[in-house]
Structure formats: C-alpha cells, structure tokens
Amino acid sequence: MTNPTAAMLVIGDEILSGRTRDANMHFLAGELTKHGVDLREVRIVADDREMIIAAVQALSGTYDTVFTSGGIGPTHDDITADCIAAAFGRSIDVRSDARALLQAHYDNSGQELNEARLRMARIPDGAALIDNPVSVAPGFTVENVHVMAGVPSVFQAMVASVLPTLTGGAPLLSQSLRIMKGEGDIAGPLGALAADFSDLSIGSYPFQKDGVFGANIVIRGTDGARVDAAMTRLAEMFG
Amino acid sequence: MTNPTAAMLVIGDEILSGRTRDANMHFLAGELTKHGVDLREVRIVADDREMIIAAVQALSGTYDTVFTSGGIGPTHDDITADCIAAAFGRSIDVRSDARALLQAHYDNSGQELNEARLRMARIPDGAALIDNPVSVAPGFTVENVHVMAGVPSVFQAMVASVLPTLTGGAPLLSQSLRIMKGEGDIAGPLGALAADFSDLSIGSYPFQKDGVFGANIVIRGTDGARVDAAMTRLAEMFG
Numbered sequence: 001m002t003n004p005t006a007a008m009l010v011i012g013d014e015i016l017s018g019r020t021r022d023a024n025m026h027f028l029a030g031e032l033t034k035h036g037v038d039l040r041e042v043r044i045v046a047d048d049r050e051m052i053i054a055a056v057q058a059l060s061g062t063y064d065t066v067f068t069s070g071g072i073g074p075t076h077d078d079i080t081a082d083c084i085a086a087a088f089g090r091s092i093d094v095r096s097d098a099r100a101l102l103q104a105h106y107d108n109s110g111q112e113l114n115e116a117r118l119r120m121a122r123i124p125d126g127a128a129l130i131d132n133p134v135s136v137a138p139g140f141t142v143e144n145v146h147v148m149a150g151v152p153s154v155f156q157a158m159v160a161s162v163l164p165t166l167t168g169g170a171p172l173l174s175q176s177l178r179i180m181k182g183e184g185d186i187a188g189p190l191g192a193l194a195a196d197f198s199d200l201s202i203g204s205y206p207f208q209k210d211g212v213f214g215a216n217i218v219i220r221g222t223d224g225a226r227v228d229a230a231m232t233r234l235a236e237m238f239g
Numbered sequence: 240m241t242n243p244t245a246a247m248l249v250i251g252d253e254i255l256s257g258r259t260r261d262a263n264m265h266f267l268a269g270e271l272t273k274h275g276v277d278l279r280e281v282r283i284v285a286d287d288r289e290m291i292i293a294a295v296q297a298l299s300g301t302y303d304t305v306f307t308s309g310g311i312g313p314t315h316d317d318i319t320a321d322c323i324a325a326a327f328g329r330s331i332d333v334r335s336d337a338r339a340l341l342q343a344h345y346d347n348s349g350q351e352l353n354e355a356r357l358r359m360a361r362i363p364d365g366a367a368l369i370d371n372p373v374s375v376a377p378g379f380t381v382e383n384v385h386v387m388a389g390v391p392s393v394f395q396a397m398v399a400s401v402l403p404t405l406t407g408g409a410p411l412l413s414q415s416l417r418i419m420k421g422e423g424d425i426a427g428p429l430g431a432l433a434a435d436f437s438d439l440s441i442g443s444y445p446f447q448k449d450g451v452f453g454a455n456i457v458i459r460g461t462d463g464a465r466v467d468a469a470m471t472r473l474a475e476m477f478g
Binding site: 013014015016017018019020021022025026027028029030031032033038039040041042043044045046047051073074075076077078111114115116117119120134135150151153154172174182183184185186187188190191194195201202203204205206207208213215218220 | 252253254255256257258259260261264265266267268269270271272277278279280281282283284285286290312313314315316317350353354355356358359373374389390392393411413421422423424425426427429430433434440441442443444445446447452454457459
C-alpha cells in the first residue's frame with residue numbers, strides 16, 4: 001500500500017490510570033481510514049516531559065503525519081506545547097496572533113485573560129495555528145506534528161480543521177462477513193484465501209457471544225474489484 | 240513513586256482502522272491501578288512482525304512488566320507468539336502441555352484439533368502458560384512479558400490469572416472534586432497547590448457539558464493523610 005502513514009500520541013495520566021476511557025483514538029482512526037491515511041501506531045504516555053519528547057521525535061521521524069491529543073490547556077499539568085517545542089529544538093513563547101484570539105474571546109465573554117489562560121497562547125516558533133471553533137484556544141502544527149486538545153469535542157473540531165490539509169491516498173474499502181464458527185474451523189481455508197489475495201488485507205476478528213464462538217472476517221483493499229472477488233470466494237467457502 | 244511499572248502492547252489492525260474500539264486497555268489500566276502497579280505507556284501496533292518485535296523489545300527493556308493483547312488465535316494473521324519468540328531469541332514450536340490442554344478441550348466438545356487450532360499450542364521455549372478458563376487456548380509469559388488474547392472476555396480472565404503473581408506496590412489512592420469553572424479560572428491557585436504538595440499527583444481534566452466548561456481535579460498519592468490534606472485545601476479554594 002502506498003497510502004500516507006500516520007501515528008497518534010495520546011498524552012494523559014488519566015487514560016493510563018483507568019480513570020478516563022480515551023475516545024479520541026477511535027474517532028481519529030475512523031476519520032483517517034475514510035481519508036485514505038493509514039494509522040500505523042498509537043502511543044499513550046503520561047504527562048511526563050522526557051517521555052513526550054522521546055515519543056514525538058520517534059513518531060515524527062517514522063511516519064508521514066503525527067497527531068497528538070491532550071495537555072494544551074492552562075493548568076500546571078499541561079506541558080505538551082513546551083515538550084513539542086523542545087522535541088524540535090524551537091523556542092516557545094506567547095505569540096501575538098494566538099493571544100489576540102484569546103483576548104477577543106475573553107473580552108466577549110466578560111472573562112479575564114489571566115496568566116493561566118495566557119499559557120494557551122504559548123506557541124512554538126514557526127508553528128501554524130489550528131482553528132478551534134469550540135473554545136478558541138488554538139492547536140498548532142510544527143513540521144509534521146498536529147498538536148490538538150484532549151477534550152473530545154475540541155479534538156474532533158480540530159481534526160476537521162486539519163484533515164482537508166492532508167494529502168490522502170485511496171480510501172481503504174472494506175467488506176466483512178460474520179461467520180458463526182470458531183476461528184479454528186475456518187483458519188485453514190482462510191489462510192489459503194489470504195495467500196491467493198496477498199494484495200488485500202484479510203483479518204479475522206473472533207468474538208464470543210452467549211457461549212458461541214464466531215469471527216468477523218474483514219477484507220480490506222483499495223481496489224474494489226479485488227475486494228469483491230475475494231468476498232465472493234469467502235462467501236462460497238462459508239456461506 | 241516507587242511502585243512497579245508496566246506497559247501494554249495492543250496488537251491489531253482492527254483497532255487502528257477504527258473498526259473496533261479497544262476495551263482491554265481501559266480494563267487493564269483500572270486493574271493495575273487497584274493493584275498498585277503504574278501503567279506508564281501503551282502502544283497500539285498493526286499485525287506487523289517487525290513492529291511487534293521492536294515494540295516488545297523496547298517496552299520489555301524499559302518497564303518492570305509488559306502485557307500484550309491480541310494475535311494469539313489460530314488464523315493466518317495471528318503472529319504474536321512467533322514475534323515474541325523472535326523478540327527474545329527463543330525457538331517456538333507446538334508444546335506438549337499446551338497441546339494436551341487443547342486436545343482434551345476439543346475431545347470434550349467433539350471438535351477436531353486441526354492444524355489451525357494446533358497453532359494455538361505454539362509456545363516459545365521456556366515460557367510459562369497463562370490459564371484461560373474461557374476458551375482453554377493458553378496465554379504465556381516470557382521473561383517480563385505476559386502474552387494474552389484480544390477477545391475481551393478471554394483477556395480479562397487472563398489478567399485475573401496473572402495479577403496475583405505480580406508484586407504490587409501501595410495502591411494509588413485518589414480523590415476528586417468537580418469544579419464548574421473553566422480551567423483558566425482555577426489554574427493559578429491549582430498550580431500553587433501542586434507545588435505545595437509535590438509528593439502527590441494533581442491532575443486537572445477539563446470537560447464541556449451543555450456549553451459550560453468545568454474541570455475534574457484529581458489528587459492521587461499513596462499516603463492517604465497527604466491526599467486528605469490536599470483535598471481539604473482544594474475544597475477551601477473552590478468549595
């Protein structure tokens with residue numbers, strides 16, 4: 001496959017402690033698949049400076065595009081922006097364009113742009129701002145890394161801002177068949193099918209429901225005719 | 240904190256394509272927190288041999304314990320066991336104890352232990368088996384890596400088998416306060432509190448509901464008296 005590749009970095013103690021169940025990864029995965037971008041790896045790390053910097057550098061160097069979520073708010077545990085700047089050796093300070101966005105927003109709502117809120121205008125040198133139609137405080141893009149908020153409504157709005165700027169590949173087409181047999185009963189013929197259609201991705205996802213084992217077989221590829229052909233063979237085998 | 244550390248590796252194309260929303264990570268995170276083990280990092284990778292091997296080696300060398308989920312079934316895309324063996328330079332083959340478990344199970348249920356099912360008895364040399372009370376096919380432990388199934392009911396049963404064998408630390412205690420103010424209004428005093436209680440972890444998790452911004456403040460630590468003291472101060476500030 002020649003689709004562009006992507007990775008995601010989720011930043012937040014609350015996910016790793018089990019307090020919060022992450023929702024952003026699943027959302028982004030679906031959006032990227034529709035857009036023809038292959039999400040290849042996700043990492044979830046704590047609010048830890050060294051870990052964030054190391055993960056950003058590793059992912060940015062390996063994949064075409066990286067998305068981060070979390071850690072860009074006004075509180076003491078929001079350290080993502082400074083870590084991104086450090087990861088790319090850039091300086092970071094309150095930037096006038098980001099400050100102006102916040103100033104207008106808080107003037108409108110009769111709130112004070114205090115020192116804490118001003119932290120959300122700290123933008124690494126040379127970064128492009130990402131529009132935040134939900135709560136104004138912007139995300140930003142440095143090189144191939146898009147830095148976005150962790151609050152799901154804001155994250156989703158920022159993804160919508162960024163996606164049209166990405167070059168997508170051919171959207172991945174998929175068809176699936178639910179087979180009410182244990183994987184052990186279908187693995188042999190399925191492996192032969194996968195060998196005959198090595199240009200496609202054929203996955204088997206087992207489940208157990210009311211004590212009965214079954215599997216969803218998902219056939220994915222960018223060539224619709226090939227996906228159809230494999231699906232026809234699969235249905236003949238197990239239909 | 241001196242609690243033992245852990246990482247998790249989720250293996251599966253279906254998570255990265257957005258087709259399936261992972262449930263195992265959130266479950267494991269909660270169990271480890273109760274058990275006094277700090278989950279420090281999670282990685283999600285595709286069914287890709289080189290990526291699995293690299294991730295297992297990196298996580299195994301960095302953390303006290305590693306948990307994997309996914310890729311140990313009977314189908315062609317189940318490559319985890321072979322990757323684990325390769326990551327530790329061990330040989331892998333059908334092992335008699337694992338084979339005997341499967342043979343008894345399929346004899347009982349009148350099914351055939353065919354070539355595909357026999358793949359689930361492939362165990363790296365020197366590994367200890369992990370009990371699977373749900374569907375028999377075992378997980379296994381190699382060095383500090385516990386290799387478990389991706390089907391949530393089986394994953395959860397295997398976690399229950401493994402957890403009692405781990406040395407836990409002091410369980411992390413947490414208290415939280417829901418504050419109906421934007422983070423920008425509370426960040427200043429909250430940062431001062433975090434500085435005064437630097438032995439605790441004080442996190443701010445913003446939310447937006449019906450257009451109103453608020454934050455859950457979570458104070459975590461292993462010393463209950465200190466958590467209480469910080470919580471009292473927090474309530475005085477924003478109660």
